[in-house]
Amino acid sequence: MKKVNIGGVPEHFNLAWYLTLKNGEYKEQNINLRWHDYYGGTGAMCKGLRNGDIDIAVILTEGIIKDIIDGNPSKIVQTFVQTPLIWGIHVAADSKFKTIEDIKGTRAAISRYGSGSHLMAYINAKNNDWDLEKDLDFEVIKNLNGAIEGLTNAEADYFMWEKFTTKPLVDDGIFRRIDNCPSPWPCFVIAVREEFIKNNENDLNIILDIINQTTAEFKSIPSIDKTIANRYEQELEDVQEWLSLTEWSQEVIDKKTIKTVQEQLFDLNIIPKKVDYSQLIHKL
Template sequence: MKTIKIAGVPEHFNLPWHLCIENGEFEAENIDLQWTNIPEGTGKMCQMLRNAETDIAIILTEGILKDIAAGNESSIIQVYVESPLIWGIHVAAKSNFNNLSDLENKKPAISRLGSGSHLMSIVNAQNQGWKTDNLQFEIVNTIDGAVEALANHKADYFMWERFMTKPWVDKGVFRKIADCPTPWPCFVIAVRNEFLDNNSDEVKKILKIINNTSIEFKEIPSIDRTLASKYNLKIEDVQEWLSKTEWSQKNLSKKTLNKIQNQLFELKIIDKKLTFEAIIK
């Protein structure tokens, strides 16, 4: 049995992986796929790939591209979720911020530097025509950290996946004042190059198993109720999320990669653009 470490956020997007693990599909291929939940998100997973603390990561596209450009010796082997991630822009429920324009020159809470919440706060500022050079950030690690930071006025707003954050909106902790979808496919599957070089057959088996599940995921009976129960979400929110979410079984095309790199370069999120072959395997 080959032990393989994989990491991802504890969110609804990753239920297909848990179903495959629970059903013994990887074990049937002599693979012990050991999943680790990473509530801190993409910045933490980039670090784990660099330190060989995980072999595979289900990770935000912009975050892993930034880290590969900065020397992370990993590659993208497939798009996992083709549709954009819808980032909700949240403020403390009792704050005086009511419109997106109120947040110009205000401080975003982010999980960590290099995370999606960090990079998308830059994307959002650019979208609004705000100056990004002077952005200050409050590092909070998790949603719970963001709740505390906004309540104590250490930060002014927090960007996180809209549906996973909605329970805090429903409880009157946060107020969502806008959405900011990613202008690219949101999640990819990244693998350490050293691991991929030595375990390409196992990686192919893993992709085949997850793709067989993700392609039929929406057709699983009562999947909306399963998701609602497992992730503490309202069923109508799950149904809306499912209608907007498309999984993928293909890798990034050269055209899409170039488009994403060009946008990240213009936003000064990356300082150089790499070749297709240096990123995609």
């Protein structure tokens, strides 16, 4: 049986992977797919791909594009979630900050440099016409638990993370959300190490066929809203809102989207150059 390691964030976006694993669908095809939770998000997964700890990552679009340009020997094989990620901008519940203008020039908590929380802080700054040199400051907090500690202890001032994942922390009075910042492109893609693609293209096609069949039918799974609410400790109406806003994809990311992402990242000095579509994408 072929062993394949895959990584992703332990969030509701990836429930389809859990369901297909639980049903033994990969084992039926002689593939031992092992899921690894990456609480550190995109930056940690980029490192996992580089090290060969994982073969496949379900990862933020902007993060993996940046890391491939920086030398990660991986390629994007398809879009996973077509809709933008809605990033909530959070402060500690008792913070003096009330608006976006209040957090200008303060310390953004980020999981690590090159992570989604880092890159989206630049997008938010650009959206609000901040000076990218003077108005951005960062504090590395590793993960969501680190952000709770960092904001509560005033080691950082604001934190950007997916709105629905952090909603329970807002409900519990740990964070206060002052605004939202949607990513300007499809949020999650599936990236694979080039070496794995070269040697295991057939297995990769099987894995993608299985997950794509599930995501195509995901919203029609009976009581899927209740399943998500229970598993991720979220309010049912929040899950229903999230499901209404979220669309999965079974397609390769297009040239126009790749161009848009690169232009934004280049303008923000996050990437040193723009590269050809073929350097980022592998069409199976």
